[in-house]
Amino acid sequence: QVQLVESGGGLAQAGGSLRLSCAASGRTFSDYAMAWFRQAPGKEREFVAHINWSGGDTYYVDSVKGRFTISRDNAKNTVYLQMNSLKPEDTAVYYCAATTAIVVVTGEIAYDYWGQGTQVTVSS
Numbered sequence: 016q017v018q019l020v021e022s023g024g025g026l027a028q029a030g031g032s033l034r035l036s037c038a039a040s041g042r043t044f045s046d047y048a049m050a051w052f053r054q055a056p057g058k059e060r061e062f063v064a065h066i067n068w069s070g071g072d073t074y075y076v077d078s079v080k081g082r083f084t085i086s087r088d089n090a091k092n093t094v095y096l097q098m099n100s101l102k103p104e105d106t107a108v109y110y111c112a113a114t115t116a117i118v119v120v121t122g123e124i125a126y127d128y129w130g131q132g133t134q135v136t137v138s139s
Contacts, residue, residue, distance in 0.1 A: 016041045017039055018041050019112070019113060019129060021035060023035040024133030025136070027135070027136070027138070029101060029138065030101065031137070032100075032101065034096070035095065035096040035098065035133060037049070037093065037111030039093065045069070048066065048113070048119075049066050050114065050120075050121075050126065051112075052110045052111075053108065053110070055107040063096070064085040064096060066094065067119075073085050079105075082100045083097065101135075102137060103137050106136050108133065110129055112126035114127060115127065
């Protein structure tokens, strides 16, 4: 089992920044690739960003490329999502998730463990 706990959400103005963290416990953190998903009100949960086990490979949905950065610190068992140039359409509950898949996967079904989510609200 892997337990994931997100933090860092809150209210930001358009153009501002937030940094989300996801602390993992349980099994060996570096055994897992990690991702961030988000779910806006009335919409399905969508993939945002992925990082491989070492942190050397990342992948983003087009809508956040150049604005968001995913990173991880395996010594701290933590994955981060730095969000810059925030837009109102970034408003959502953000979830981190863990997968043992060795290729980039964007579908929810591929992820074995999920956090409880953290709310991000961007005002215009």
